[in-house]
Amino acid sequence: MSVRNEQAHEARAADDAAPRFSAEELVQTASDVLHRLGAPRQTADVVAASLVLSNLVGHDSHGIVRLIQYSELVKGGQVRPDGQPTVVSARGAVATVDGGWGFGQPAAQLATQLATESASAHGISAVSISSCNHIGRLGEYVATIAEAGQMGMAFCNSGPIVAPFGGAGRVMGTNPFAWSAPLRDDFVALDFATSKVAEGKIKIAVAEGRTLPPGLIVDSVGRPSVDPADLYGGGALLAFGEHKGSGMSMLIELTAALVSGMGSSCDPEYQGGNGTLIMALDIAAFVDMERYYEQAATFCTEAKRIGGGPEHLDILLPGELEARTLEARRAGGVVVAANIRRQITVLADEFGLDLGRFALR
Numbered sequence: 001m002s003v004r005n006e007q008a009h010e011a012r013a014a015d016d017a018a019p020r021f022s023a024e025e026l027v028q029t030a031s032d033v034l035h036r037l038g039a040p041r042q043t044a045d046v047v048a049a050s051l052v053l054s055n056l057v058g059h060d061s062h063g064i065v066r067l068i069q070y071s072e073l074v075k076g077g078q079v080r081p082d083g084q085p086t087v088v089s090a091r092g093a094v095a096t097v098d099g100g101w102g103f104g105q106p107a108a109q110l111a112t113q114l115a116t117e118s119a120s121a122h123g124i125s126a127v128s129i130s131s132c133n134h135i136g137r138l139g140e141y142v143a144t145i146a147e148a149g150q151m152g153m154a155f156c157n158s159g160p161i162v163a164p165f166g167g168a169g170r171v172m173g174t175n176p177f178a179w180s181a182p183l184r185d186d187f188v189a190l191d192f193a194t195s196k197v198a199e200g201k202i203k204i205a206v207a208e209g210r211t212l213p214p215g216l217i218v219d220s221v222g223r224p225s226v227d228p229a230d231l232y233g234g235g236a237l238l239a240f241g242e243h244k245g246s247g248m249s250m251l252i253e254l255t256a257a258l259v260s261g262m263g264s265s266c267d268p269e270y271q272g273g274n275g276t277l278i279m280a281l282d283i284a285a286f287v288d289m290e291r292y293y294e295q296a297a298t299f300c301t302e303a304k305r306i307g308g309g310p311e312h313l314d315i316l317l318p319g320e321l322e323a324r325t326l327e328a329r330r331a332g333g334v335v336v337a338a339n340i341r342r343q344i345t346v347l348a349d350e351f352g353l354d355l356g357r358f359a360l361r
């Protein structure tokens, strides 16, 4: 979403009479639901805070809407709500974490902590996560690494739904990639799925009877399609950037999916979830940190100053949109779509859980 669109969106939302929820209210709501799903309270709090952070930075697709999917995964046995991550091995700059098929966020947070500690000791580090469910928004983990004054990288595979460039059929996952660099009092963080759009957006187009803009999906024989139903008739999503995004997604399969031991998305033995690799680079092990900060500031100032594009949009650094949205939503609260509140209310009703003013029937 462009900054103009984002501002228009926030303004529209402000005009609505829709209630706004504070981060604390949403975390409490999500934690209560997760706890009733079987997560120990501490795990429920960690997962809830991670989901709500996605709402706060503007990635509602990875926010508390995921409670609905997670409840299905718990009921289906994919997520063991009390499963805890453990460190399987730690040797020099390399560590492996087993997610225990619990919620993915605690496993990714543990791997992130190990990665920063290990990079401080060795200059560089890599931590894989196996038996790992959905870790949510990867930007969270590379931001933590950047806040420790290091560069972070995180990527993972996911369920097969993306066709390789020029092909038909689902081979790769939406395979997100995140990469951060610290600034003196801030950081930049790029974080995106390698598919052109999330599958959820195609689902919404089906529900609303809309056709798609060209270039998002192919049908079951690899023909470009604007009919969202074609995705569910054996079609596939396309990667962003044609051969470039497709190639990047393939490398994520070969790296995160295989190094974690989870298997590639199209491997018959792949059991779902995010085969994950998190890496950190301690800049101070390579160059003088002060010099790095000065040069980074000069570059960022120059990049933002240059301007002059045809639409005269603000030039944003990676992660800046999320930082602006975080500030706005921390101050003004988060609007949760009515249909999501209704579905979470239905879920809470199963446990006789009263969601107070969040509930919508």
Ligand SMILES: NC(=O)c1ccc[n+]([C@@H]2O[C@H](COP(=O)([O-])OP(=O)(O)OC[C@H]3O[C@@H](n4cnc5c(N)ncnc54)[C@H](O)[C@@H]3O)[C@@H](O)[C@H]2O)c1
Residues within 6 Å of the ligand: 001, 002, 003, 059, 062, 134, 135, 136, 137, 138, 139, 156, 157, 158, 174, 175, 176, 177, 178, 189, 190, 191, 192, 193, 194, 198, 274, 315, 316, 317, 318, 319, 320, 321, 322
């Ligand atoms: N765990 C999983 O299985 C999984 C799978 C797919 C995606 N995800 C997550 O989904 C989230 C959303 O992914 P997405 O592909 O929809 O993200 P997106 O297309 O919204 O891109 C977000 C990135 O682009 C940057 N950006 C956005 N607008 C910009 C602008 N105008 N100028 C400069 N930079 C700009 C943002 O700062 C951010 O780094 C990510 O957090 C990703 O990690 C997770």
